[in-house]
Amino acid sequence: MPNDKDVAVLGVGMHPWGKWGRNFVEYGVHAARAALADAGLAWSDVEFVAGGDTMRNGYPGYVAAASIAQALGWNGAQVASTYGACATGAQAIDVARARILAGLCDVALVVGADTTPKGFFAPAGGERKTDPDWLRFHLLGATNPIYFGLYARRRMEIFGATLADFAQVKVKNSRHGFANPNARYKKLYTIEEVMASQVVSDPLRLLDICATSDGGAAVVLTSMAFARKHAANPVRVAAVSTVTPRYPNTVIEMPNFATDSAVGVAVPDVPFRDSIARGAYEQAGIGPEDVSFAEVYDLSTALELDWYENIGLCKPGDAEKILRDGVTTLGGRQPVNPSGGLGCFGEAIPAQAISQLCELTWQLRGQAGERQVANAKVGVAVNQGLFGHGSAILAVV
Amino acid sequence: MSSTRRPAIEGWFTLDDAAPALLGTRCKACGTYFFPRESFACRNPRCGASDFEDVPLSRRGKLWSFTDNRYPPPKPYVASDPFEPYAVAAVELEREKMVVLGQVVAGVGCDQLETGMEMELVLDTLYRDGDDDVVTWKWRPAHAQ
Numbered sequence: 001m002p003n004d005k006d007v008a009v010l011g012v013g014m015h016p017w018g019k020w021g022r023n024f025v026e027y028g029v030h031a032a033r034a035a036l037a038d039a040g041l042a043w044s045d046v047e048f049v050a051g052g053d054t055m056r057n058g059y060p061g062y063v064a065a066a067s068i069a070q071a072l073g074w075n076g077a078q079v080a081s082t083y084g085a086c087a088t089g090a091q092a093i094d095v096a097r098a099r100i101l102a103g104l105c106d107v108a109l110v111v112g113a114d115t116t117p118k119g120f121f122a123p124a125g126g127e128r129k130t131d132p133d134w135l136r137f138h139l140l141g142a143t144n145p146i147y148f149g150l151y152a153r154r155r156m157e158i159f160g161a162t163l164a165d166f167a168q169v170k171v172k173n174s175r176h177g178f179a180n181p182n183a184r185y186k187k188l189y190t191i192e193e194v195m196a197s198q199v200v201s202d203p204l205r206l207l208d209i210c211a212t213s214d215g216g217a218a219v220v221l222t223s224m225a226f227a228r229k230h231a232a233n234p235v236r237v238a239a240v241s242t243v244t245p246r247y248p249n250t251v252i253e254m255p256n257f258a259t260d261s262a263v264g265v266a267v268p269d270v271p272f273r274d275s276i277a278r279g280a281y282e283q284a285g286i287g288p289e290d291v292s293f294a295e296v297y298d299l300s301t302a303l304e305l306d307w308y309e310n311i312g313l314c315k316p317g318d319a320e321k322i323l324r325d326g327v328t329t330l331g332g333r334q335p336v337n338p339s340g341g342l343g344c345f346g347e348a349i350p351a352q353a354i355s356q357l358c359e360l361t362w363q364l365r366g367q368a369g370e371r372q373v374a375n376a377k378v379g380v381a382v383n384q385g386l387f388g389h390g391s392a393i394l395a396v397v
Numbered sequence: 398m399s400s401t402r403r404p405a406i407e408g409w410f411t412l413d414d415a416a417p418a419l420l421g422t423r424c425k426a427c428g429t430y431f432f433p434r435e436s437f438a439c440r441n442p443r444c445g446a447s448d449f450e451d452v453p454l455s456r457r458g459k460l461w462s463f464t465d466n467r468y469p470p471p472k473p474y475v476a477s478d479p480f481e482p483y484a485v486a487a488v489e490l491e492r493e494k495m496v497v498l499g500q501v502v503a504g505v506g507c508d509q510l511e512t513g514m515e516m517e518l519v520l521d522t523l524y525r526d527g528d529d530d531v532v533t534w535k536w537r538p539a540h541a542q
Contacts, residue, residue: 135406137470138406138475140474140485140499141466146485150462154462200468201464202464203464256498258433258496261431261494261495264427
C-alpha cells in the first residue's frame with residue numbers, strides 16, 4: 001500500500017558504463033534524455049534538478065546539476081548539486097524526494113555522471129596535510145583496496161570465508177550482468193580464473209575488486225498525484241536512508257588512520273554498516289524478509305558477503321552459506337546484484353546509487369529481460385561512501 | 398654529507414628510536430582518545446568538551462587485520478623504484494580501545510602475519526628525499542625484536 005512518504009519513479013535511464021573518455025556531462029545528458037523519454041515527459045516539464053557531483057572533473061563536476069541542466073538547455077529549473085562520495089546519488093535522490101514531499105515541485109530529475117582516470121583512485125592534488133584523504137596516500141599508500149583487503153581478511157579470520165567463496169561472488173555476478181546492455185564487463189568467469197588473477201591487496205585478487213568506470217544514470221521522480229495521471233502502477237521510492245555513523249564507529253573506515261576510541265562511551269548496538277539499510281526499513285515499515293532482491297555495493301567480492309548480513313538477508317557468519325546455497329543467485333529466494341553489480345560495471349561514483357535505483361525500477365516493472373527476478377515486489381539498494389556516508393533506497397511496486 | 402632524518406609528518410609520533418610512540422590526545426572530560434590528535438572539540442557527542450591532554454599511545458597492540466600493496470600506490474605516496482610490495486596492518490590498542498593503521502616493516506609479508514598476534518610500533522624509512530631519510534611509524538610483530 002502506498003504511504004504518504006512515497007514518491008514515484010516515472011522514468012529511468014543510463015549511459016552504458018565503460019571507459020569512454022568523454023566529458024561526464026555527455027553521459028549525464030544521455031541518461032537524462034533516456035529517463036525523460038521513459039517517463040514520457042519533456043525536459044521543459046522538469047521543475048527541479050538534483051545533480052550528483054564528481055570530484056575528478058574540475059569545477060563543472062562540483063556543480064553537476066547546473067552543468068547538465070545547461071547542456072540540456074537552460075529551462076529555469078531550480079537545482080541542487082550534492083556530494084556524499086559513493087553515496088552521492090542517494091543524497092541527490094533524497095533531496096529531490098524531500099522537495100516533492102514538501103509540495104515544492106511535482107517533477108524532479110536526478111542525474112549523476114562521471115569520467116574516471118585509469119587505475120587507483122587518487123586524492124586531489126596539492127600538499128594538504130590536514131586532509132585525511134591526502135594523508136592516507138602519502139603516509140600509508142592506503143589505496144581503497146587496502147581497506148577492502150582488511151575487511152576481507154577479517155571475514156576469513158572470523159567466519160572462515162575462503163578465496164573460493166569470494167570468487168563465487170564474481171562468478172555469480174558475471175552471470176547476472178552478462179546480458180545487461182549497460183554493463184561494462186560482459187564475460188563469464190570461473191572460480192579458478194578469479195582465484196588465479198593477480199593479487200592486488202591480499203587476499204583480494206584483481207577480479208575480486210571493482211574497477212573505476214565512466215557512466216551516467218538518471219531518474220525522473222514525481223509526486224504520486226502527478227504520477228497517477230501518467231502511469232497505472234508506477235514504481236515507488238518508499239524510503240531513502242543517508243545515515244551517518246553513531247559514535248564511536250569502531251570499524252576502520254576510509255579514509256581514516258584509526259577508528260574512534262570506545263573508551264569514553266559505549267559502542268552502539270547497531271554498527272554503522274548495519275544501520276544503513278535498517279534506516280530505510282524503518283522508514284518504510286518493511287523488513288528484510290519482505291525483500292524480493294537487493295543491489296549491494298560490491299566494491300570487492302568479500303564486501304558483497306558482508307552486505308548480506310548488514311542488510312539482514314542472513315545472520316552474521318551465514319553469508320557464505322546462502323551464497324553457496326544459491327539464495328542470492330537469480331532464481332534463488334533473494335537474488336543479490338541481478339544487474340551484475342560493480343563487478344560488471346565498475347564504479348562511476350556519483351552515478352552509482354542512481355543506477356541502483358534504475359535497476360530496482362526495471363526489476364519491479366518486470367522489464368529486466370534475461371536478468372529478471374521473478375515476482376519482484378520490493379527491492380533494496382545499499383551503498384556506502386567514505387567520510388561516513390550511508391546510502392539505502394527501498395523501492396516497491 | 399651525512400643524511401638528515403625527518404618525520405614524514407610533524408607531531409604525529411615521537412622520534413625516540415628505542416621506544417617510539419604515536420602522539421594522540423585525550424579528552425580531559427570523558428577520557429576518549431584521538432589519533433591523529435584532536436584539540437578543538439571532543440567528538441564524543443555526549444561530551445563536546447574542549448580540554449585535551451597530549452598522550453603517547455600504547456606501543457603495542459593486537460593485529461586486527463592485515464593486507465598488502467602489490468602495486469605502487471598513486472602520488473602523493475612516494476613509491477620505491479623498483480616497487481617493493483609491503484604489508485599494512487590494523488592494530489587494536491587495548492587501553493585506547495581503538496584500531497590504528499600502519500605499514501608493516503619491510504621483510505614482513507602477509508604470510509608471516511596472523512590475526513591476534515602482538516605487534517609493536519617502530520620507526521622506519523617511508524622514503525628518501527635526496528639525502529634525507531623521511532621516517533614514519535610502522536608495525537612489526539613484537540617477537541621480531
